Amino acid sequence: MYSVMNTSYKEKMKKVIRRILTILPAVLLQVLWLLVLVHWLAPWAALINAGLSILSLLFVLYLITKQEESTYKILWLLVILTFPLPGALLYLLFGNRRTTKPLKRKLEQAPPLPKDDFDAAPIYAALSDKNKRLAQTFRWVEQTTGFLPHINRGAKYYPLGDAMFPDMLAELQKARRFIFVEYFIIENGRMWDSMTEILAQKAAQGVDVRVMYDDLGSLSTYTKTEAERLRKKGIRCAAFNPLIFIKGTLNCRDHRKMLIIDGNVVFSGGVNLADEYINQIEKYGHWKDIGFRLTGEATENYVRMFLQFWNAFAKDPVPNEYLTKKEPLCTDISDGVILSYYDSPLGPDAVSNELYIDLLAQAQETAWFFTPYLMPGNALLDAFLRAARRGVDVRILMPGIPDKKLVYRMSHSFYFVLLKAGVKIYEYTPGFVHAKACLIDGVVGTVGTVNLDYRSLFLHFENNSLFYGASLLEDLKTDFLATQEKCRERTPDNLGMGFGKWLIDGVLRIFAPLC
Numbered sequence: 001m002y003s004v005m006n007t008s009y010k011e012k013m014k015k016v017i018r019r020i021l022t023i024l025p026a027v028l029l030q031v032l033w034l035l036v037l038v039h040w041l042a043p044w045a046a047l048i049n050a051g052l053s054i055l056s057l058l059f060v061l062y063l064i065t066k067q068e069e070s071t072y073k074i075l076w077l078l079v080i081l082t083f084p085l086p087g088a089l090l091y092l093l094f095g096n097r098r099t100t101k102p103l104k105r106k107l108e109q110a111p112p113l114p115k116d117d118f119d120a121a122p123i124y125a126a127l128s129d130k131n132k133r134l135a136q137t138f139r140w141v142e143q144t145t146g147f148l149p150h151i152n153r154g155a156k157y158y159p160l161g162d163a164m165f166p167d168m169l170a171e172l173q174k175a176r177r178f179i180f181v182e183y184f185i186i187e188n189g190r191m192w193d194s195m196t197e198i199l200a201q202k203a204a205q206g207v208d209v210r211v212m213y214d215d216l217g218s219l220s221t222y223t224k225t226e227a228e229r230l231r232k233k234g235i236r237c238a239a240f241n242p243l244i245f246i247k248g249t250l251n252c253r254d255h256r257k258m259l260i261i262d263g264n265v266v267f268s269g270g271v272n273l274a275d276e277y278i279n280q281i282e283k284y285g286h287w288k289d290i291g292f293r294l295t296g297e298a299t300e301n302y303v304r305m306f307l308q309f310w311n312a313f314a315k316d317p318v319p320n321e322y323l324t325k326k327e328p329l330c331t332d333i334s335d336g337v338i339l340s341y342y343d344s345p346l347g348p349d350a351v352s353n354e355l356y357i358d359l360l361a362q363a364q365e366t367a368w369f370f371t372p373y374l375m376p377g378n379a380l381l382d383a384f385l386r387a388a389r390r391g392v393d394v395r396i397l398m399p400g401i402p403d404k405k406l407v408y409r410m411s412h413s414f415y416f417v418l419l420k421a422g423v424k425i426y427e428y429t430p431g432f433v434h435a436k437a438c439l440i441d442g443v444v445g446t447v448g449t450v451n452l453d454y455r456s457l458f459l460h461f462e463n464n465s466l467f468y469g470a471s472l473l474e475d476l477k478t479d480f481l482a483t484q485e486k487c488r489e490r491t492p493d494n495l496g497m498g499f500g501k502w503l504i505d506g507v508l509r510i511f512a513p514l515c
Contacts, residue, residue: 104346110312145341152336153296157475161271178208180260187221189275203234214254215239238314255460266294266302285401285431301340336470343462353457357383370435374411375453388422400427426487
């Protein structure tokens with residue numbers, strides 16, 4: 001046992017060191033440029049500076065005219081104006097959407113899925129009868145993402161990963177055709193080891209078992225050696241966007257989380273496959289996370305999400321016959337409607353960001369959010385402020401114990417302006433909140449993987465489920481209020497806002513898009 005753990009540790013250390021070494025060429029190149037400038041190009045320094053100034057101006061004009069989140073543009077403007085040459089190169093490598101072309105090309109070249117010819121018109125008609133404005137929101141999400149709404153035929157809410165885990169194991173035992181696993185973080189421990197044991201049993205029985213994990217998300221927790229052990233057990237395994245070298249797609253991570261069983265059951269939410277998510281180990285106090293289980297036709301969208309990714313980024317395509325569900329025509333939305341979709345940094349629309357802005361604009365009474373990180377762009381920040389100023393009860397529930405201290409401090413830099421507008425902010429004193437959800441007027445909301453920060457809203461692949469009129473939302477409301485009872489409320493008075501703090505907050509907000 002010690003030998004296996006020691007080998008695993010060595011593999012992880014090698015992986016981390018290898019990733020660090022990839023940065024060195026860029027650092028050495030910058031040092032070389034400075035040496036050349038000082039020792040050989042000094043006589044032409046004025047001419048070089050003039051040329052760099054012109055290039056900086058062109059880049060500034062280019063950025064200003066781009067339709068992009070303003071906070072992101074401000075950061076790059078400062079970088080380019082301060083360090084024209086390296087700033088421009090960094091933008092071309094990491095800041096420009098064109099750097100995502102390799103991922104986009106793989107998705108476009110993947111074997112196409114059969115067209116989802118399900119007729120959603122009866123659902124939209126029933127939804128329009130109840131709330132025409134909200135029906136427009138659902139239709140916009142469909143048109144933007146390509147995913148259709150479905151009638152809720154069974155959605156269960158879990159207020160903790162601890163509560164969801166036993167159901168995940170029980171459903172895995174029932175698998176007969178296929179099991180799809182896709183997570184940002186996988187780490188050996190009670191949770192993943194228990195699941196792996198069942199996955200291996202099912203693979204031996206002929207069940208098609210496939211596992212995809214994010215290479216950077218699992219950088220220090222899951223190695224190639226461990227992935228190879230899965231393959232030897234008959235489990236197909238693929239790492240998303242391997243971090244072999246520093247490249248433009250570095251920031252585009254697979255932050256999605258889904259467990260799909262036979263196309264009949266789906267588990268999703270904020271819970272990754274590591275022991276802190278089910279409170280088997282303690283890292284930052286009590287780990288507060290949430291999730292849900294879907295059954296019925298609403299699982300179809302998750303099957304499609306997984307197939308699109310696997311077919312694009314793994315070597316062996318999934319058979320299309322796994323997409324066999326046909327939803328009978330029905331207008332009974334008594335337990336609500338679900339539209340599950342995924343966000344992509346490859347297109348022009350930041351869907352979840354726009355969705356939250358839209359939902360906040362529609363809010364009349366309440367707008368409650370769970371999030372571990374709070375670094376919204378200007379448009380979303382303004383939506384929060386406007387909702388609070390017109391009298392909506394806006395609440396944001398945050399961690400009391402941070403997992404990343406710098407990110408936690410950056411989140412605090414947004415507190416003062418929100419609190420002054422009337423937004424209520426609560427921090428969970430027992431530990432860390434990793435839940436991601438919103439609830440608007442108690443009738444519409446989302447549960448998924450989307451944090452209220454720049455990476456989640458603009459750079460990562462995420463999955464989210466939009467619910468209307470579902471009983472799950474009542475459970476979300478009950479859990480939110482119960483969790484709030486364990487929180488301390490932040491106010492402008494107990495926040496403390498001297499000049500020094502104001503200055504630090506301003507600097508931190510500039511660099512928030514990097515975190």
